[in-house]
Amino acid sequence: MSKSAPLANIRNIGIMAHIDAGKTTATERILYYTGVSHKMGEVHDGTAQMDYMIQEQERGITITTAATTCKWRGHRINILDTPGHVDFTIEVERALRVLDGAIAIFCGVGGVEPQSETVWRQAEKFHVPKIAFVNKLDRIGSDFFRVCEEIREKFGVRAVPIQLPVGSESDFVGVVDLISMKAIIWDDSSLGASFQETPVPDDLLQIALKYRTELLEAVAEEDDDLMAAYLEGEELDEEVVRKALRKGVLALNIVPVLAGAAFKNKGIQPLLDAVVDYLPGPRDIPPVKGANPRNNREETREAEITEPFTALAFKVLHDPFVGQLCFLRVYSGKVNLGESVLNVTRQKNERLSKILQMHANKRVELKMAQAGDIVAVVGLRVTSTGDTLCVKNHPLLLEGLTFPDPVIHIAIEPKTQADQEKLDGAMENLAREDPSFHVRQDQETGQTIISGMGELHLEIIADRMRRDFNVNANVGKPQVSYKESIGRAIEIEEEYVRQAGNRGMYAKARLLLEPLERGKGFGFESELSAGKLPREFQEALKNGVVESLSVGGLAGYPVMDLKVTLKDAAYHEVDSDEASFRAVANLAMAKGLREADPVLLEPFMSVEIVTPEDFLGDVIADINSRRGSVKGMSIRANARVVDTEAPLAEMFGYSTDLRSLTQGRATYTMHFSQYRVTPAQIREKILTRLRGY
Ligand code: GDP
Secondary structure, eight states: OOSOOOGGGEEEEEEEEOTTSSHHHHHHHHHHHTTSOSSOOOGGGTOOSSOOSHHHHHHTOOOSOOEEEEEETTEEEEEEEOOOSGGGHHHHHHHHHHOSEEEEEEETTTBSOHHHHHHHHHHHHTTOOEEEEEEOTTSTTOOHHHHHHHHHHHHOOEEEESEEEESOGGGOOEEEETTTTEEEEEOGGGTTSOEEEEEOOHHHHHHHHHHHHHHHHHHHTTOHHHHHHHHTTOOOOHHHHHHHHHHHHHTTSEEEEEEOBGGGTBSHHHHHHHHHHHSOOGGGSOOEEEEOTTTOOEEEEOSOTTSOOEEEEEEEEEETTTEEEEEEEEEESEEETTOEEEETTTTEEEEOOEEEEEETTEEEEESEEETTOEEEEEOOSSOOTTOEEEOTTSOOEEOOOOOOOOOEEEEEEESSHHHHHHHHHHHHHHHHHOTTSEEEEOTTTOOEEEEESSHHHHHHHHHHHHHTTOOOEEEOOOEEOOEEEESSOEEEEEEEEEEETTEEEEEEEEEEEEEOOTTOOEEEEEOOOTTSSOHHHHHHHHHHHHHHTTSOSSSSOOBOSEEEEEEEEEOOTTTOOHHHHHHHHHHHHHHHHHHSOEEEEEEEEEEEEEEEGGGHHHHHHHHHHTTOEEEEEEEETTEEEEEEEEEGGGOTTHHHHHHHHTTTOOEEEEEEEEEEEOOHHHHHHHHHHHHHO
């Protein structure tokens, strides 16, 4: 397995799903049937192979995108396990970025749940071809056809069953393959490793023919010859149908839907067949694009070994045994063990001292990696998630990964000086692994502040700090990360005149500060005519402006959604220097941010709640009492789905509250929506509390 497979025989895939849909169980079964593991791990007893971090096993959730490799029908399948929890959507996104295709797993009872919707849309953004697997068909209340309908409705895609379940709920025993028109019945005594092919049961024949017709109609549209043969009523060859279906999946026209029950060992082998038959190999996707740093022109690289080596570091992981492990997706060319490559993002050379093929927490050493591969490497010193690595004489900068702003933070106080040092080291390592959290030192309190995407995200980081890095520290309560902006435009003119030793300092500037729409970030523009101000002074001034954004004029929170225009400036031939221009920018910004009716911004979250009808009134009343509002409502599988938006400040501990409000029968997902202006009354409360500290 450590030998490189021909490019056409590689599949780089991800498995995406709502939490609890059965992604981990399905992956475990895949590893078992492909012979990678000889024992089935079960999620609920904490032995699942893919969930290898202690925290994951304890919580029964998948946090890191672990890569693993298996072989099926002469193909190498690299699987990236993607987390299902909303706090980790960034993990999903970076996995999608380097994948060629995906399996979307849906629960046969829950159907298309909120998080599967979020992930699906992320996959659409990256044009990832998909196959769907409706899992848990052994459970009471499961309904394959309803889930197919939901996929069609929710995502507006042509979701076409290529199988039908045989039996339902506790009598679910196998599937009808609509292409071969045979039934596959699994043998329970072999843990599903063996199965029988039988004729389609009589009671399913009618419905199977109906769905086969639907399938053939969809597939015929992908291929003119097939269409002609179909219209003539000719017998269609299975292979021809599969090829045309592959075409439709790769063109994102069709999503084939399969049926199964991973936990009951049913449906996994045909799922692997479908990965090989319908999901793309590295050559089926468009060549990777990037900018040549020498001339900033766009260039593409084909997925060929003869092209220059180009890879994206999509994940950095601290490993207790080998140190930093860096996961690479190799897009083109090849690289040998021990070779030195260029980190184009950081303009530093890096040496690959080990190349590993990963199987969850086990590894096989390789001599080289090539186009299409997903490998882990050891020995990189500066590479972070999102960096590009290239052969030195052919640099190309691939588009990095974008991360949303963190909305929540906690303070950490190490117990001793030695712990402080350990903490600094731990944070450096953890930040390279996960660029979606930030670390800073609070100047006033000396505390280390870490900020991230949600309560769970920070909890896991704090946990890893303690366990993986042995830092002994007090961890504070999670706090909302407020921001500031300005309420109106303002023009400020400032002059900076000082005597520094035996020489003077001088700078003058006029700045226009204007509020931008929410989410627009920061913009800087200069209206100075050429020659009005030397370039280095203008740069210094801009740096001074950017620096000033870290402290707002209201309560000292970072400033966002602001445009600054440099309207005018003056300098002195002898006295002016860069420091003077930084200083004048600081002065003008501090004054402007204070006087332009500053506003306090707080993060609002999109919260989707799925509740039984009986509790609908209570759930809505509760959201309203949290300053939230209902944006929409729909019905899903006998439950009500309430789409709401609420301030993060009011949502701490929501899972416990919702549980007690609905006797544990409602579920919800929450992710960052946008920053909004805090109403005056609430703002006063927050500011009073701040001043009180
Ligand atoms: P993940 O969060 O998507 O990775 O889901 P898991 O694989 O951890 O599964 C969540 C729970 O559902 C576990 O308790 C599994 O044992 C259970 N489960 C997974 N697949 C099936 C299935 O096909 N049928 C039934 N009845 N339970 C399943």
